[in-house]
Amino acid sequence: MSERRPRLAPLVMVDSADSLKAPTFDFMLLVVSAIAAALASIEPTTNPASVADAALDPAVVFAVSLYLAMRASSGLASLASSGLLQLYLSYPLGRVGVALALYLSRILLPVLVLVGAPLVVAAAIVPHVIAGAPLAYLEAYGAYVVYLTFLGTLFGLVGVASKNSGTSAVAGLAIYFLYEGVYLLLNVMATARGSYTLHKIAMAMTFYSVVSLKLSSPGVAVSAWQLLFVPGLLVALFIVYLAYMRWRFEPP
Amino acid sequence: MTGLRSLPARLLVVLGLSIIIAGIASAYAGPKMIATYNGVRTPMNGEIVGITIWAMSTSGNVTVKARGVGEILYTIVKGDPIGFFTNASAFGVHAEAIDMSHDIRSGVFFASARVRLDPLTLIYISKKLSRANDSSIAYSLPQGESLVLILIPAKYGEPVRYNVTFHVTGYERLSTTQLIGLGTGVASLGLLWLAVLKIKTRRLGAGRGVE
Known part of the structure; x- marks a missing residue:
């Protein structure tokens, strides 16, 4: 008889019971969905990417980023320090x-749900707009997921490294504000110097705004490097996270 | 594992409550189908008035009426109109005293400025841009595009008045009643699901107790 290989799913299920447990996760979910609902119902939108932007940018993105900095x-x-x-x-x-199971349960799954729920609510407000181009809406959803997963991976790496x-919560928040600070500084410098290149770099730092621009203004030229900047960083960080967990991680 | 098993039901409750909130928010501060933007500028020698209307999140019909102008030139720019003026600075076009107004409830962004440029540039852009027939212009603006207007004053040193109206087109959403009804239905379904899960878990626990 062949021996069955242990599967990833049971560990993901066990750990998700903690990372997605009620009422903490539900409260966060309600907060982001309610904010998105209010914002999406105020602004008229006739394009799927604009619906996603109205619902998520910047309030929900900020809230989910902070949540990831604290939770991921x-x-x-705390998993490492408690011996679990x-x-x-x-x-x-x-x-x-x-490492992969923890990544799914602590980072990817919360991001998928916390970004997905507000977008479902926004789609319920303007079903005709979404029905017209559902793939574009999914693309916008994917862009927000990629950006927030990138931040989550960064925070996760800080968590396992600090133990x-x-x-890790303070370091995660500091790194997040540093990233946002650089983004803000580039934008201010772009305006002050009239530099379109700086503006493009700042835009590339928030992947979803590049995708949104591509979807809502098809005539506007979006550079390939702008589209690859955050996904590239995400892949690099993911490899570093796996490598760290494989070779360098020492339980405290 | 109960965390994940109950997640879809909890999700339905949250979605339902949020859709109800959307219904209430849209009743109190829902979208406005008309936005207006008015202003007066007094261009001096070598100056013109620049106005941009950016259909940020929705398409719409723009009507611009101006007084004190000799000629109106216009063009369509894809995306951010502020970037247009920033790029134009490389050709000796300098925007000053920029006034910006983002009407979030109509999904439109207005900006106006006094624009300084040398006469040769003005002659050049006069050839490149489209010309309005009289002192007013009406344009159907798709979402994501900007209408950039250049108002050349009839006489320098005298005020140029403009009145911009943006009518939102192509926007349709569920009514407040529909949203509240849908939200109540979804939340009730979630609560029902949670109740069934709780009963099942209790029965399972009781069964184990008997064994």
């Missing part, structure tokens, strides 16, 4: 498998 970063760190991560690592899945929930 300090959640992973050692228990997970004893599961016969290999370090990369456990201390307090330190």
